[in-house]
Amino acid sequence: MPSPGEAICPDVPFAATALHTEATVAVELLLHYACGFVQAAVSDGWLPEVSADADDWVSLRLASVCLLIRQTEAAAAVHPDLRASA
Numbered sequence: 001m002p003s004p005g006e007a008i009c010p011d012v013p014f015a016a017t018a019l020h021t022e023a024t025v026a027v028e029l030l031l032h033y034a035c036g037f038v039q040a041a042v043s044d045g046w047l048p049e050v051s052a053d054a055d056d057w058v059s060l061r062l063a064s065v066c067l068l069i070r071q072t073e074a075a076a077a078v079h080p081d082l083r084a085s086a
Contacts, residue, residue, distance in 0.1 A: 027072050034065045 041058045048059065 027069055027076075030065055030069045030072065034062065034069075037061065037065070 037058075046058050
């Protein structure tokens with residue numbers, strides 16, 4: 001629960017606060033980001049079948065988000081005793 005006067009992110013109700021990052025990024029948050037990003041890119045005229053190549057920054061960003069999702073899911077599958085401690 002955020003403290004009084006602390007901003008809450010209305011778009012992402014599963015994020016505790018807009019001012020501090022979570023220890024790990026939830027898959028739901030990454031999917032929410034990817035969905036909004038694709039919607040914005042398509043509304044700006046981006047089409048994956050036309051634009052997707054090594055010079056396309058939208059495709060590169062989506063690939064990065066997909067990698068983060070994959071890493072987050074893999075980390076969640078690891079037994080807590082085997083996870084790296086911070």
